[in-house]
Amino acid sequence: MSQMHGVIPRSELSGDDGRAETLVNYKVCERGDIVLNRMSAYNGALGVARQRGLVSPDYLVMQPREGVNADFLVAWLKTPRGVYEMTSRLRGIGSADAAQVRTPRINESDLRLIPVEAPSPDEQRAIANYLDRERARIDTLIEEQQRLIELLRERRNAVLSAAFGPGPSTDTTRVGRLLSVRPSYGVLVPRYVDETEGVPFVRVGDILNLATERPLLAIAPEQSHEYSRTKISGGEVLLGVVGKMGQAAVAPRWLAGANVARAVAVLRCRDASVAPLLCAWLGSNEFLRQAELATSGDSIQPTLGMKDLARFDINLPTQPHAAADLADQMARIDTLITETQRFIELADERRSALITAAVTGQIDVREVA
Missing domain, CATH: 1.10.287 (Helix Hairpins)
Structure with missing residues (x-):
């Protein structure tokens, strides 16, 4: 078994740092033991120990019986049948007392009851x-x-850096000057309704997955009207501004009439031909650098302000066919x-x-x- 989270080789505990004394609840696994994470074994978190070590309390350490090959047994447990047998024996999914709800896990006694055809x-x-x-x-x-x-991602970044780098084929400007109106956030607290009765609603997770065959959640029409400033016509740049930066897409025409979440900014370009370039730049290292500086003081998660975004510098390509x-x-x-x-x-x-x-x-x- 390759080194697994929670397994500490004994060789790492031979010093005088006192770690061995603080790991009294850990278990010892010997070479050839089956080591299994009680909470995620059904997701593949199990293997055979290749050396002696200590295992965290969230793991089970089991020795196969004589005549049972540990590697074979681990492989069997990773088959659909083995996964089914483990998941059907998970305990701790819920409790009458909400405070007592535990993460589902499998117990050793239940694991030993799994029938294996060897x-x-x-x-x-x-x-x-x-x-x-x-x-x-x-x-x-x-x-x-x-x-x-x-390597492909490095190549992608290099292409963006070359396209938006300072030079004779680019003009330096600010993002706000490319826009017809000030960028704005979407709906703060959405009121969801059935998709057949409401307005399609774009969240951050939808930005990179916009497709006609992929359904969106919907919000009440009156709430969408209340946030009419972020209602989509098609052709705008949609940008995720909370959490992971750099998620951007040009809104397709079929999305006209939809609205967006608080974590999505709608950027309306003065010149429609600039939208694809702006969208591409929002995935560049230069944008990410400026976004990191603008959100570095956020204590919980990065949240990009609209004023900060409007002031970002961008080297916009000027060649006719640049986009x-x-x-x-x-x-x-x-x-x-x-x-x-x-x-x-x-x-x-x-x-x-x-x-x-x-x-x-x-x-x-x-x-x-």
Whole structure:
């Protein structure tokens, strides 16, 4: 098992810092023990210890019986059947006293009652060895694809930096000068209604996922009218201004009539052709730098003020086809990122399918060894 949260190697506790004495509630795990997080084992938080160490109280430490291969058993518990068996035995989901509600977790006594169909010890060992090899190959592929995504994101940032960098092909101005009206926040406390009776409502989490087939929540029409200043016509730039910065999109025309949440700013450009450029710049490192400076004093979570946003400096490209050229470059990079992320998802699915097929006998590991 790779190093798991909550597992501390004994070698790290050999000094005189007093840590060993403060970990009286921790358990000792030996090499070959099954270590399982009681609250999230069904999400894959379990494995086999590869060294002696200490385990936090949220973990179970179990020794497989003679004739049971620990790696095989862990693999079986990660199959859909194993996950179902664990989730069906979770305890602490609720209580008559709200103050006593606990995070769902599985107890050792319940875990031991899970029926497992195990082949012979030799076959278990063969399955475990096969899965080790196959998962290592898949993990290598995933790591390579993750590095590719990092490189693509670096390339994306470089394209934005080049497009919005100071120079003869850009004019320095302020965001407020690009807008026809002062940017404003949306609805503070929404009153939700059925989507068939209300006005579509855009929240921060919707900004990067706007699609006709993806339903939005709805608010009462009279409340939307009360906040008419942020009602969308289509073509505005929508920007998340609370929490994670840099989430922005140009409102599509089909969104006309919708309204936005308090954490979303509506930016109406004087020149419609500037909106795509402004939207792209809002994802750049330069915008993030200015936003970080403007929100550095926030104690709870970053909240970008509209006056601060209007004063941000932007180097706006002046070339006639700047917006189209930039959109083309960004689209190609974003497509590669999306395709790579999908490859990783498929690899994860392949890994899960291999585990299930191997431990349930759908694959004869002796033939594919």
